Structure formats: C-alpha cells, structure tokens
Amino acid sequence: MVVSEESSRTVYNSLKGVGVQLVSALPETWLVHLIRLAEEDPDMTLVRVNKEEEAVGISAGAHLAGKTSAMLMQNHGFFASINGIVSFAMLYRIPLLMIISYRGGMGERDTWQTEGGRVTEPVLQALGINYTMLDSRDTVTHRIKEAHVLAESSLRPVALLLTRDLMWED
Numbered sequence: 001m002v003v004s005e006e007s008s009r010t011v012y013n014s015l016k017g018v019g020v021q022l023v024s025a026l027p028e029t030w031l032v033h034l035i036r037l038a039e040e041d042p043d044m045t046l047v048r049v050n051k052e053e054e055a056v057g058i059s060a061g062a063h064l065a066g067k068t069s070a071m072l073m074q075n076h077g078f079f080a081s082i083n084g085i086v087s088f089a090m091l092y093r094i095p096l097l098m099i100i101s102y103r104g105g106m107g108e109r110d111t112w113q114t115e116g117g118r119v120t121e122p123v124l125q126a127l128g129i130n131y132t133m134l135d136s137r138d139t140v141t142h143r144i145k146e147a148h149v150l151a152e153s154s155l156r157p158v159a160l161l162l163t164r165d166l167m168w169e170d
Helices: 005-017 029-040 052-064 075-080 082-090 111-127 137-154
Strands: 020-025 045-048 068-074 096-101 130-134 157-162
Touching: 005 020, 005 029, 005 096, 005 137, 020 029, 020 052, 029 045, 029 068, 029 096, 052 068, 052 075, 052 082, 052 096, 068 075, 075 082, 075 096, 075 111, 082 111, 082 157, 096 137, 111 157, 130 137, 137 157
Parallel strands: 020 045, 020 068, 068 096, 096 157, 130 157
Antiparallel strands: none
C-alpha cells in the first residue's frame, strides 16, 4: 500500500481553494505528499514544527496577521497539542483548520496506532470540536470548504480526519 498522490493533491488544492496560505506540519507518513506540495509551492508558506502544539501558535499568529492557515498532523499529534488548543485557541477564539491523519481506524495494520484510533473521535467530541471525515475524493473540496467556513465563523477549531479510504492506494 502507498499514500495516494492524487488524493493528497485534491486535499492540497482544496486547501488552497479556501485561501490557505500557510501550513504547519510535522512529518508523518500519510502527510508526505501534502508536505511536499506545500514545500514546492512558491505561493505557500510551510512551517515545519518540532511538536504539534507549536502549530497552534503558528496558526494563531497567522490568523492575527490576516492569513489563512491549516495544521497538518497525525491524530497522536492532535492529542499532544490539546493544551494549546484548549488554553489558547479556544480561550482566545482562534479559528484552527486541523487536517488530521486518522491513524488506528478500521483497516489499521500497525498495532501502535490502534489506541489512538479508538479515542480520536471521543476526544474531539469531549472538547466540543466539530469534525468530519475526508473519506472520498468526491467530497474533499466541499468538506474542506464547509470546515473552513465553520472555523472562521465560529472562531473555533475544526477538524478534518483523513481516512485510510482516502489516503491509501492498494
């Protein structure tokens, strides 16, 4: 199995379509093509972070500077960034567009990913973060647009979960 370049390109173009000018990311298998596309695009700023929580501050700064951003991370990275999300972004009403690779879901082959998959949605629900699945190229553009609009209008974090069905090719 390989990460789908076509699906990655669809996600990337959809992010650009809603005006994303800056993405922050920590390397992760499912995000490899998204990160490469951002790196190669002269109209996109890619900020590589050491910890996912740093991406919260990057996106907050972008918002305050009038730039639209997206955070690229794995679900385990989302868990690591919860303090920044709750004590900074939610408290100060900063919109975050979070693109999260949903590792550990149905079909997961890596044992170490399964616990994260089991608790991703319950944690998002417990935090009151709206989310939806990106599971088909046919709906990616529409769902990214809806998530962006909601994040901006509510001034709150919104999550898009990249699923295995979208990101992997057999």
